[in-house]
Amino acid sequence: MYSQVMRELQAAQGTLRLEDLAARVNAEPSALKGMLEFWVRKGRMRTGDGDAMDAAACAGACGQACPGVTQCVFVAKMPTMFSVVSKK
């Protein structure tokens, strides 16, 4: 399944919705998500967006570079992204 998912991702040459990828590999989106999360734990994929968004939120109020309440529009509800870790 991993290689099938990788093939589909490469073929898409861009962003895919989880539902679209699930349809392409004939999988349930929830099952596919579990698998993607397993590959994140294995270091083959990364999300990282949570960290980045936390850092963004941590920037605090607009115009301040200190931790504080999330003041930044759009920070709160961004989609979760899974990207393939490129081989060095």
Next chain:
Amino acid sequence: MNLPETPRLPFRLDYGSEIEAEIEALQRALVAAGIVAGGSPRWLAVKLVEGDTKVLQNVARQQGGLALVNQARIASSRLVGIFGDEVDTLLADRRYGWINALVQQAVVRPVASVGSISDRVDRIVTSRLFGIPIFLFAMWATLKITVDVSAPYLDWVSAVISGPITNWASALLAVIGLGGTWVESLLVDGVIAGVGGVLVFVPVLMALYLVLGILEDSGYMARAAFVMDRLMNALGLHGKSFLPMLVGFGCTVPAFYATRTLENQKDRILTALLVPFISCGARLPVYLLFAAVFFPANSGSVVFGLYLLGILTAIGLGLLLKHTAFKGKQPSPFVMELPPYHLPSFKSIWFHVREHTSGFLRKAGGIIVVVSVLLWFAMAIPATGEGAFADTPVENSLFAQVSMFSAPVFEPLGFGSWEASGALFSGFVAKEVVVSTLAQVYDVAAAGDAAPAPALVVDALAIGQGFADATVETVKALPLIVGVDLRAADNEKPQTDLMVAIQGGFGTISGGHGALAGLAFMVFVLIYTPCMAAVSAERQEFGNGIMWASILGQTALAWLMAFTIFQGGLILGLG
């Protein structure tokens, strides 16, 4: 034996003949060695073959366990040789395959959920054909609502600050014997004019955050990120770059941190160079003020145009850099999980509006007060030898004289006045300061006007009446969103003193082409360095080199674009 209690699995998952053969061999060896611990030897065998560290350590401690561990390692190596992948990944793959098959067999979804509302809406909202136009429409509608609906409240706040609040402050100072002194000038012409000039935009920002909150809470904003990702990818840019850009609509500082979503350092730097071109909320007051002065009939469209110009500049420059200095490998593909659509909750939106607005107010009460006070002192100190402290014509002040040095740089752009160049320089601190500086500069120039005596009850009634009028006007303005104007035909919006002063100042300095100069000024504000906090964040994330490249590049590009607009407009006979 001290092995953990192993769960009894009610089923046997078939991992395929090669893997099963290894598991069975290990299972037999475990039983033979007596290492079962009352649990399932199959479970132990599976854990051994997939290299579970804890189980390997536990088994290795048992009598004869080391031989079993070695056998497991050899079995794993054999499987890696056959499948070309790690055994735990192979096993996980089989497990998820089994789960998937089970879900497909066992779960019967209602017909409605096969094509749920979210799916059906997504088919249009994220489609290749309609995705971008819908995103642009959402942006336009957001700004249109923000500008049109909040305008009456903006006028109300402006009237309250320049009227009752200013009068009360003067009256209070008179009571304590400071009336007519430089302290009154500092408070009225410095703090109230400066901070008040920014505070009048609170209703606008509240309206903006309200609409953005609705878009975000409904789940649309995630779709916008998806749609723009795809566009960026199609253009050869990293799709993930748009995520920090979306954050940048709120504030550039967190947008720099959001570049951490990008794996590749080159892509991160490239995105960091583009993020400042996205209009942050702080630039909105400048746009609104100038659009109201020079394009009162189309202010919403002008503001939308500036937001769009920022995006197009970022994409255009990104393309240029990606094919030159930042040439590199194609970005890794990725998958996005979009949250389902849902009706926005009042609580969530109110939190959104309250947090963002209080952040803006904190900023107004902090850095903008400080800058306003500093500017007042710079405008109070005579630099030409004429006048005395707090009693000098503003054009002879230290601030004016310093600003005059840089004014000629902006002459080809149509706004080569010391007032404009001074506002742009103070705007390096924060973009709202551009407005507060202009408010101070022109307010100082108009100082000396006699204020009416304050009357507490009359003023309070007037404030209440003003609020009620603003609410009625807002309700009447709502149909403007769909192009229907219910307001009275003679409802010509009165211009404030500041607006009149800006119109006069820009008209004079540009040789009668005030609208062109105003537009060039707005574009300059859009493109040049966002603020000190953004510069600091950029330095922290990317170092001094990138920070300076960014500052110099943005300023040069801002000058070039403003020059093109003003001179191009003159050649075409516009404005």
